[in-house]
Amino acid sequence: MARRQQTQQEWATRTARDRTDAPARGRLLDAAETVFARLGHGPATIAHITAEAEVSRAGFYVYFASKDEVFRVLAARVRDAFLAAQDVPGVDTDDVPAVAAASTAAFVTAYAHHLPLLSLIEQQARTDAEVRALWEEIRERPVRRAARYVRRVAAEGLAHPVVDPLTLSRAVGGMSVEFARLVAERPDTRDAAVRDVTAMYLHLLGIGAAAQQ
Template sequence: MDAGPRSAKGRRTRARLLEGGKAVFERDGFLQARITDIANEADVSHGAFYHYFDSKESLFREIAEEVEVRLVSMDDIAQDGERRGSAVDRIRAANRSYLLAYRREAKIMRVIEEVSRYDDDVRSIRAKRDDLLGLRLESAVARLQEEGAADPRIDKRYAAMALGGMVARFAEMMFIGGWSYDLDPAVEQLTLLWANSLGLDTDDPRSNQPRAT
């Protein structure tokens, strides 16, 4: 809706509806979820639901947007110009952060993925997440090139799309699609793929220098 509730009680009630809706959507899926069940989960009346949301669709879209924002709020390869370890270390940290965030949200991400196939608004929310993540990754690749760590011939936009898509798809298949992989080896393999694709030195993980040719 246009504006959130002004009172503290109203904000708490709205937050309970978002939390309760998320629990019901995770349990029942979108199509089977009922407003009555969401209201019961949030411990509010059925009529109170409509004071905060027009429909279960509007509630779901807000939940989807909150979840997608959390996914791209992971640690970046570098933050505010601060360098934390080597280039490979920073890529490893970003991959681990993304996989952990996706694992926490896997139940609702399954539903978001399903709804995005037929709901244009939810699909646009996912596209906005992808665009934001792509921009962050482009910036990260550019920084690595400026440091002399990444192959300067690589186009940062292509790299961001390909490597970001690889990690996102891997997370989806690992936590939703039933792939059976342990977290630590998955992080390491994704990090090697990232590093090798960019031409980083993986023989010495503490090095920020490009691989010798």
């Protein structure tokens, strides 16, 4: 009973700290992404992560129960990064070309940055149900959110999609992923990639080149 209470107290402490933006937790997550990208999921250990983060092993367990848990938290963080890529603060959401350019740039940048981890998430999704659910969210939620935006601007006469919004969003998402892979290999191609994907996006939206100028 005493041991169970101690475990529950430790869990409560860790859960409470999970809700904060603790610097140590952030360092552990950044370190974990670096370690997983460098070593892969299997070879990576908690010791590798804590050494990279310069946080004690006990400090790790304040925030995470296991290596698998920190990996799942990273997967959720990547999902959130792609959803955030569709938030374009400072851009008028009725300015469809500006939204297309800003969201494309953010998505391509995020995908290129997280590419090594994304590959691992896809691999782990084959054997881990929780990671599989996160992988589906990473792939589907940005697409469905973009489709909702396309439906809105189409209904308001701001765009004239050449295909249905969901198909359009899947196509743009696929193009963005392929160009992001190239950007990951050659960062100097980012601006050209964003320009080209944005042009294709606007074409599918039925918005002419003149609208981009």
